[in-house]
Amino acid sequence: MTGPLSSPTVRPLDPQQLARVPGVLGRIVHERAADYAAARPELGPPRPASRRFENALRAPDASALALIAEVKRASPSQGAIAPLDPAAAARAYAQGGAAAISVLTEPRHFDGDREALLAVVDAVGLPVLRKDFVVHPAMLREAAEWGAAAALLMVSVLGEATAGYLAAAHHLGLDALVEVHDEHELDVALAAGARIIGVNNRDLTTLHIDLAVSPRLIRRARERGFAGVLVAESGYRSAGEIQAVRGLAGAVLVGSSLAGSGDLARAARELMAS
Numbered sequence: 001m002t003g004p005l006s007s008p009t010v011r012p013l014d015p016q017q018l019a020r021v022p023g024v025l026g027r028i029v030h031e032r033a034a035d036y037a038a039a040r041p042e043l044g045p046p047r048p049a050s051r052r053f054e055n056a057l058r059a060p061d062a063s064a065l066a067l068i069a070e071v072k073r074a075s076p077s078q079g080a081i082a083p084l085d086p087a088a089a090a091r092a093y094a095q096g097g098a099a100a101i102s103v104l105t106e107p108r109h110f111d112g113d114r115e116a117l118l119a120v121v122d123a124v125g126l127p128v129l130r131k132d133f134v135v136h137p138a139m140l141r142e143a144a145e146w147g148a149a150a151a152l153l154m155v156s157v158l159g160e161a162t163a164g165y166l167a168a169a170h171h172l173g174l175d176a177l178v179e180v181h182d183e184h185e186l187d188v189a190l191a192a193g194a195r196i197i198g199v200n201n202r203d204l205t206t207l208h209i210d211l212a213v214s215p216r217l218i219r220r221a222r223e224r225g226f227a228g229v230l231v232a233e234s235g236y237r238s239a240g241e242i243q244a245v246r247g248l249a250g251a252v253l254v255g256s257s258l259a260g261s262g263d264l265a266r267a268a269r270e271l272m273a274s
């Protein structure tokens with residue numbers, strides 16, 4: 001229950017839930033669970049919803065597409081991408097027309113941290129997404145305390161706990177980007193009451209990218225009557241590839257191709273040119 005006076009009870013994922021997550025993703029979530037094993041699970045008092053992230057992605061017309069540009073210095077699929085200064089990168093993305101900034105805070109595989117997120121929140125007026133592998137409610141409390149407007153919730157990790165974590169994010173005034181990669185995960189996100197659904201083209205078990213995944217699942221979400229924001233995520237390198245989700249998605253989330261471009265503002269502008 002999530003009334004204004006009650007705080008949703010959300011438990012850290014237990015070893016059985018973590019064991020369901022295979023591959024690279026499984027390793028990352030085990031590490032994150034260990035990082036937060038001693039953290040307090042309480043969410044603390046409710047915070048007002050700003051809806052800044054959601055509103056930034058709501059396109060003024062059906063053909064407009066918002067960009068969520070990601071501060072991504074490294075990844076399991078690419079290794080080192082670029083030694084970005086997070087504040088400078090975020091300012092460049094803002095100049096390039098980004099509607100929101102995603103900041104990875106996972107340290108071992110993505111070279112992210114709390115300082116990167118704080119620096120970006122300080123540097124730009126755009127809403128900031130905390131991109132991490134949420135397995136513990138303390139990670140959401142931190143996101144709110146650090147000034148993020150939104151947090152990532154992955155159905156592939158949270159499974160049936162997704163609805164509880166979504167309520168926890170909303171209790172903290174955060175928007176949630178609820179991420180899915182297949183039909184079953186989409187059904188879980190819809191049943192959980194997600195307002196923003198991200199469709200990841202990257203299979204996080206194999207790291208294989210298939211740009212047909214986003215259009216397919218976005219169409220399915222609309223067929224199911226979903227009226228919220230849909231985000232196409234991962235693997236976009238050219239304006240031509242982005243074209244495939246215009247008129248379908250409300251936003252695209254792009255990391256590696258922008259972060260590794262050398263001129264982030266220009267790369268963002270060129271990528272989003274229609």
Ligand SMILES: O=C(O)c1ccccc1NCC(=O)[C@H](O)[C@H](O)COP(=O)(O)O
Binds near residue numbers: 070075078200202257
């Ligand atoms: O990017 C990876 O290699 C990766 C591996 C394992 C788990 C998550 C991973 N990435 C997270 C993301 O979803 C992306 O950072 C984001 O969607 C941007 O993707 P891209 O534009 O392809 O960098």
